[in-house]
Amino acid sequence: MSIASLTKAWQPMSYGFLDASAKRELRRKMLKAIAVPGCQMPYASREVPMARGWGTGGLQVTLTLLKPSSVVKVIDQGADDSVNAASIRSFLSKVSGAAETWDTLAASLIQSRHRIPEERLHAGQILVLQVPNPEPLRPVEPNMSVARQMHADADYGRLWLILYEQIVRSGRIMEGAAYPSVVNGRHVMTPSPIPRWDVPKLHMAQHLTFLSAGREKRLYAVPPFTKVEPLVFSDVPFKVEDHGALTCHRSGVSGFYMNEIPQDNGGSAFELSDSHLGIKAIRKAEGEADRIGATWYRNGQLA
Amino acid sequence: MTALAQSLVPASVPVPDAFEARTNATFEALMWALSRPGTVQTLPAPGMKGLVEALVDRECKVFCDDADLSDFVAFTGAALMPAAAADHAFMGLDRAEGLKNLEQIPVGSALYPDDGATVVAFARFGEGQKLRLTGPGIETSVEITLGGLVPGLWALRAARSRYPAGFDMFFICGTSVIGLPRSTLIEVL
Amino acid sequence: MAYVATRGGARAIDQAERLYRAELGQIDASRVDAVRRALPMLIDRVMGEASLYEPDLAALALAQAGGDLYEAVLLLRAWRTTQPRLAIAEPVRQEQLITHRRISAAFKDIPGGQILGPTLDYAHRLLATDVLQGRPFTPAPVTPAATAAPAYQPSLAAWQKAQGLVADPLRADVAPDAIPDLTREPLLFPAKRAHTLQSLARADTGGMLTLGYAAMRGYGNAHPTVNELRLAEAEVRVTHPRGTVFSAGRVKVSQAEVTSKGKSGQLSLGFCATLGWNEVKVISGATLDLNAAAAPKGSPVEEEFFLYHTEPVEASGFCIHFKLPHYVTFQSSLDALRGAKASAAPQSEQVPS
Numbered sequence: 001m002s003i004a005s006l007t008k009a010w011q012p013m014s015y016g017f018l019d020a021s022a023k024r025e026l027r028r029k030m031l032k033a034i035a036v037p038g039c040q041m042p043y044a045s046r047e048v049p050m051a052r053g054w055g056t057g058g059l060q061v062t063l064t065l066l067k068p069s070s071v072v073k074v075i076d077q078g079a080d081d082s083v084n085a086a087s088i089r090s091f092l093s094k095v096s097g098a099a100e101t102w103d104t105l106a107a108s109l110i111q112s113r114h115r116i117p118e119e120r121l122h123a124g125q126i127l128v129l130q131v132p133n134p135e136p137l138r139p140v141e142p143n144m145s146v147a148r149q150m151h152a153d154a155d156y157g158r159l160w161l162i163l164y165e166q167i168v169r170s171g172r173i174m175e176g177a178a179y180p181s182v183v184n185g186r187h188v189m190t191p192s193p194i195p196r197w198d199v200p201k202l203h204m205a206q207h208l209t210f211l212s213a214g215r216e217k218r219l220y221a222v223p224p225f226t227k228v229e230p231l232v233f234s235d236v237p238f239k240v241e242d243h244g245a246l247t248c249h250r251s252g253v254s255g256f257y258m259n260e261i262p263q264d265n266g267g268s269a270f271e272l273s274d275s276h277l278g279i280k281a282i283r284k285a286e287g288e289a290d291r292i293g294a295t296w297y298r299n300g301q302l303a
Numbered sequence: 304m305t306a307l308a309q310s311l312v313p314a315s316v317p318v319p320d321a322f323e324a325r326t327n328a329t330f331e332a333l334m335w336a337l338s339r340p341g342t343v344q345t346l347p348a349p350g351m352k353g354l355v356e357a358l359v360d361r362e363c364k365v366f367c368d369d370a371d372l373s374d375f376v377a378f379t380g381a382a383l384m385p386a387a388a389a390d391h392a393f394m395g396l397d398r399a400e401g402l403k404n405l406e407q408i409p410v411g412s413a414l415y416p417d418d419g420a421t422v423v424a425f426a427r428f429g430e431g432q433k434l435r436l437t438g439p440g441i442e443t444s445v446e447i448t449l450g451g452l453v454p455g456l457w458a459l460r461a462a463r464s465r466y467p468a469g470f471d472m473f474f475i476c477g478t479s480v481i482g483l484p485r486s487t488l489i490e491v492l
Numbered sequence: 493m494a495y496v497a498t499r500g501g502a503r504a505i506d507q508a509e510r511l512y513r514a515e516l517g518q519i520d521a522s523r524v525d526a527v528r529r530a531l532p533m534l535i536d537r538v539m540g541e542a543s544l545y546e547p548d549l550a551a552l553a554l555a556q557a558g559g560d561l562y563e564a565v566l567l568l569r570a571w572r573t574t575q576p577r578l579a580i581a582e583p584v585r586q587e588q589l590i591t592h593r594r595i596s597a598a599f600k601d602i603p604g605g606q607i608l609g610p611t612l613d614y615a616h617r618l619l620a621t622d623v624l625q626g627r628p629f630t631p632a633p634v635t636p637a638a639t640a641a642p643a644y645q646p647s648l649a650a651w652q653k654a655q656g657l658v659a660d661p662l663r664a665d666v667a668p669d670a671i672p673d674l675t676r677e678p679l680l681f682p683a684k685r686a687h688t689l690q691s692l693a694r695a696d697t698g699g700m701l702t703l704g705y706a707a708m709r710g711y712g713n714a715h716p717t718v719n720e721l722r723l724a725e726a727e728v729r730v731t732h733p734r735g736t737v738f739s740a741g742r743v744k745v746s747q748a749e750v751t752s753k754g755k756s757g758q759l760s761l762g763f764c765a766t767l768g769w770n771e772v773k774v775i776s777g778a779t780l781d782l783n784a785a786a787a788p789k790g791s792p793v794e795e796e797f798f799l800y801h802t803e804p805v806e807a808s809g810f811c812i813h814f815k816l817p818h819y820v821t822f823q824s825s826l827d828a829l830r831g832a833k834a835s836a837a838p839q840s841e842q843v844p845s
Contacts, residue, residue, distance in 0.1 A: 013317070013574060014323075014574060015317050015318070015319040015320070015323045016317075016319075016323075017574070018573070019573075019574060019576065020322070020323070020326070020360075021360055021362075021577075021676075022573065023326070024326075024357065024358055024359070024360050024362075025362065025676070027330045027333075027334075027357060027358055028358055028363075028390075028421075029417065030334060031333060031334065031337055031358075031421060031471065032416070032417040032419070032421075032471070034334065034337045034338050034440075034484060035337060035416075035419075035469075035471040035484035035485050035486060036416045036417075036466075036467045036484075036485065036486060037439045037486060039416055039467055041416075041417045042417070042678035042680060043678055044674070044675060044676050044677050044678055045678070046573045046675070047566070047569035047570045047572065047573045047805060048570055048573065049566075049567075049570040050570075051566060051805075051808070051809035051812055051813065052805050052806045052808075052809025052810055052813075053806075053809040053810035053811075053812070053813030054809060054812075054813050054816065056809070064330075065327075065331070067319065067324070067327050067328075068316075068318065068319065076816065076817065077817050077818075077819055077820045078820060079501075081501040081502065082501050082817060083501040083504055083505045084816055085501065086501035086502040086505055087501075087505050090502065094317075095317060096317060097316040097317055097318065113816070114818075114820045114821060115820055132810070132813070142790065143789050143790060143796060144681065144796060144800075145680075145681040145682070145796060146789065148414060149414065151413075152412070152413035152414040153413070170832040170836075171832055171835045171836060172828070172831055172832050172835060173828075174828045174829075174832060175828065176821060176822075176824035176825035176826075176827070176828050177820065177821035177824040177825070178821070184438075184439050184486060186466065186467060187467070193818075193820070193821045194820075195820055195821070195823065195824040196824060197824075204442070208334070208335075208338050215806045215809060215810055217678045217679070223337075223338040223339075223439045223440040224338055224339060224440055225439065225440055225441055225442045226439040226440065227439075239831075241823070241824055241827040242827055242830075242831065243827070257820075257823075258823075259819055259820075259823065260823055260826070273820060273823075362676055362677065
């Protein structure tokens with residue numbers, strides 16, 4: 001054995017920022033997360049050059065996966081050029097040499113906060129969702145040790161109870177985003193604060209999804225072809241947001257999740273939340289060659 | 304970018320060294336193998352050493368029944384342990400002794416499913432026992448054949464699985480790898 | 493391309509960062525040096541919360557963050573992430589600390605003596621406004637004691653243990669290089685003792701004071717008496733690959749032990765130590781540690797509660813993350829609200845004609 005075999009040349013920063021030991025820990029936990037879909041796996045969660053709560057969990061998963069041939073898309077609230085998405089994307093490409101894209105179809109890796117793109121993800125693509133609070137039981141049990149025991153016992157009665165109370169009180173289930181869903185018939189997970197519109201996109205999907213909470217140090221996964229079922233009662237079906245009939249005032253496209261823009265006249269205008277889908281639609285209308293992929297929703301209905 | 308911010312990031316496009324490229328590719332193969340149980344993924348190099356490099360370090364407790372590989376594992380700083388205390392096991396499952404070891408491998412608990420170990424073994428693909436797989440990662444069902452494995456392996460796996468407790472397996476054949484996570488239901492045909 | 497025109501995130505964040513950094517101006521070595529020499533207490537606080545002992549880097553972080561403590565701690569933590577682990581130092585023992593200050597409120601005098609050391613405890617806090625009038629404040633010189641206090645001081649708790657006043661806590665039998673490390677593994681509950689102490693050492697000073705103070709005021713079950721407070725320097729002893737143990741340098745450390753009458757007829761102890769000299773932090777931390785044993789779930793003195801909520805990088809990051817857009821989730825809630833409103837509305841509201 002030589003000294004040289006024990007050392008390596010000095011670098012100002014590891015490839016992809018995280019050092020080999022951090023990546024190995026992430027890899028071990030990512031494999032466990034795939035093996036038990038929807039089950040939160042604890043990890044050390046290294047500090048990265050971004051504030052906690054700003055996508056540090058997603059960032060660690062993405063940094064572990066990145067290689068020079070990766071093509072990376074980052075969105076926040078559905079938009080590629082949202083300020084934090086732009087910041088994360090430029091960091092990712094700078095530390096890895098990966099190509100940047102806004103196009104869902106071209107991306108090998110998509111890191112997202114609060115949305116799943118409207119175009120269907122295909123086999124081979126990886127979606128990394130940033131998670132602020134990984135614990136679906138937090139509203140009924142803030143103590144994490146107790147919540148862990150409840151997951152172990154599949155003791156989800158109190159979650160059903162709050163849904164039932166909402167129906168009694170408001171005539172419907174009042175959960176907004178982050179709708180609790182059963183994965184592989186066993187673990188209830190929060191799909192991260194994606195709108196209900198996006199939850200069915202995780203069910204029996206082609207792609208692999210990682211969900212990672214850096215601050216809370218938990219990571220979980222939804223492998224391809226895995227059942228993801230929102231908690232519902234047999235006589236009260238799951239309802240996505242009532243956006244199917246809305247039309248984007250910029251692109252003229254309708255039938256997708258929209259941002260509501262309050263207007264001076266007291267009304268509202270709507271625009272596509274998936275900003276690059278809007279760009280593609282406008283380009284297409286202007287005669288440019290741009291391919292819009294198959295979408296999960298067609299004419300406002302889940303296809 | 305401001306002058307300060309500019310000085311904080313590497314000036315040139317970073318390039319992974321051979322180790323980083325190899326471990327990254329190895330993990331990618333393992334990740335897809337476990338995500339799509341039964342599919343054959345390709346490792347950048349044959350054998351188990353690549354898996355050791357990609358996954359194991361001084362935070363790990365490793366069971367290894369191969370002397371040559373044990374030296375390689377020890378070099379990573381991982382503690383060599385008996386099967387009962389391992390989080391990673393690189394083991395022969397082509398002989399009766401393999402079953403005895405597998406009986407000891409930690410399966411974790413419902414409270415901490417991540418304590419269930421990762422088991423790596425050699426097998427021959429496309430011959431031997433026919434298996435039907437169902438579960439996450441598989442659209443309907445998939446059939447594979449795995450050879451060179453000790454009889455009783457699948458019965459023992461079934462007996463020790465208490466989902467979400469269980470262990471996760473990788474089978475290696477040259478540069479090919481098949482993953483069988485604990486979530487996969489295996490029917491011996 | 494009408495869609496993009498109103499956005500332009502990449503340019504906006506670049507210019508916003510420039511605006512912030514323009515205010516701070518050029519950062520050079522002399523500024524960093526001035527920060528390090530003028531603000532040792534702040535440097536200590538930042539090094540403790542960053543769990544990175546390097547005064548020059550801490551001063552650089554403070555200069556680069558313009559004095560924003562949470563930003564400075566985050567800069568240092570993120571830098572620390574990239575550093576290799578070269579060696580694991582030997583555990584530091586109390587009686588090996590080079591002690592500058594060691595006091596006990598529990599006894600009038602203690603074996604080894606009360607050593608006041610450097611403190612402002614008994615100073616009158618008068619602002620030296622003369623400085624602004626051009627008359628510098630020059631501290632009066634220190635007159636050395638006739639006999640210097642010994643550098644090494646015994647542990648008071650050791651005396652109490654010998655007296656049978658406190659129970660010797662169960663020792664976890666862990667090899668020195670296998671002590672659980674939070675930066676390599678997650679914090680889970682009930683926490684390993686090493687994780688608890690490491691969390692307290694890295695905790696936010698202000699947050700620790702808030703929760704510690706709540707415990708002191710009565711939201712805890714044990715009233716603390718400062719058994720021993722110590723400011724010291726510790727040798728960082730590491731093993732050379734050839735086997736020799738040597739000191740790689742000294743770090744400033746502070747530690748506090750607080751006590752109260754336990755239920756078992758013995759004294760209970762709470763302990764906290766951190767890098768750098770930071771008395772408020774270690775007294776608050778030791779008070780929380782003292783209270784943790786009997787704390788009801790969900791109370792501010794429960795271990796899970798105070799360890800999670802005093803983590804400076806996580807707490808501050810999550811707090812400022814609320815500035816990020818949340819309009820997708822907000823829209824989802826609006827949809828539910830409007831849906832409920834629509835279904836609750838009476839079917840017909842026409843006034844009969």
